[in-house]
Amino acid sequence: MNFSQSLHIAIIMDGNGRWAQARHQPRLMGHQAGGRALAEIIRNLQDFPIHTLTLYCFSQDNWKRPDAEVQGLWDLFDRFLKRHGPEMLKRNLRFNVIGRRDRIQAKIVRKIRHWETQCRANSGPLIRLAMDYSAKWHLEDAGRLLTPEMDYRSAIEKSQNGIYPVESVDLLIRTGNESRLSDFLLYECAYAELFFLPMAWPDFSSVELAQVIDRYHQRERRFGALPLGQVAQS
Ligand code: FPP
Numbered sequence: 001m002n003f004s005q006s007l008h009i010a011i012i013m014d015g016n017g018r019w020a021q022a023r024h025q026p027r028l029m030g031h032q033a034g035g036r037a038l039a040e041i042i043r044n045l046q047d048f049p050i051h052t053l054t055l056y057c058f059s060q061d062n063w064k065r066p067d068a069e070v071q072g073l074w075d076l077f078d079r080f081l082k083r084h085g086p087e088m089l090k091r092n093l094r095f096n097v098i099g100r101r102d103r104i105q106a107k108i109v110r111k112i113r114h115w116e117t118q119c120r121a122n123s124g125p126l127i128r129l130a131m132d133y134s135a136k137w138h139l140e141d142a143g144r145l146l147t148p149e150m151d152y153r154s155a156i157e158k159s160q161n162g163i164y165p166v167e168s169v170d171l172l173i174r175t176g177n178e179s180r181l182s183d184f185l186l187y188e189c190a191y192a193e194l195f196f197l198p199m200a201w202p203d204f205s206s207v208e209l210a211q212v213i214d215r216y217h218q219r220e221r222r223f224g225a226l227p228l229g230q231v232a233q234s
Pocket of ligand 1: 013014015016017018019031032034035036038056057058059062073076077080129176201
């Protein structure tokens with residue numbers, strides 16, 4: 001594993017529902033399996049050159065799903081915080097949830113704040129969960145929050161409840177055989193390298209994560225400039 005550069009990786013954990021349906025199971029079983037896949041990644045996070053891992057857990061559009069699935073997802077997030085909060089603290093991980101908080105159940109918001117505070121003094125990688133998140137909504141909200149003294153990036157941070165700086169994404173992974181960003185980190189992904197994988201999220205593990213990072217290192221990032229070593233000709 002190449003540790004010369006530490007990365008911000010963002011993941012759209014898609015394909016849970018189809019994974020379950022293919023096994024004749026209710027969709028919530030797929031989300032539960034997705035939770036186990038995420039837990040495995042967190043367990044092994046320190047083995048990777050990652051400074052920030054941002055995970056798309058619940059979009060503002062996900063409220064349109066049937067009530068039972070929405071409630072099931074929030075119950076899962078609640079249990080996740082209870083079970084994995086102490087683990088993140090022990091593993092020296094930092095923790096932050098980005099997104100709106102005013103529509104999330106108070107008991108979950110309390111757990112979010114608790115683990116954000118507990119993990120604040122840690123120095124390891126940052127786990128950021130995007131919950132009730134919409135990039136477009138936050139970009140518009142940042143415009144409303146902007147004051148003459150404030151830069152736009154800080155306004156986005158404020159809107160997202162980000163207690164850590166907004167950082168550019170280096171590598172975005174989407175599982176579930178779809179090739180779109182679905183309103184995720186539109187500002188931060190300006191120069192992200194995109195990897196769309198056919199596999200469903202519950203089948204993703206640190207083995208696939210290592211493979212994607214290897215593929216990322218084979219890409220040449222130019223940020224709009226010329227390839228390395230090439231001199232501009234007029
Ligand atoms: C998209 O798959 C996934 C979600 C809307 C929820 C993501 C949540 C998890 C992966 C659960 C684990 C996370 C935590 C924090 C416990 P989909 O349901 O749209 O899949 P489909 O396209 O196959 O229907």
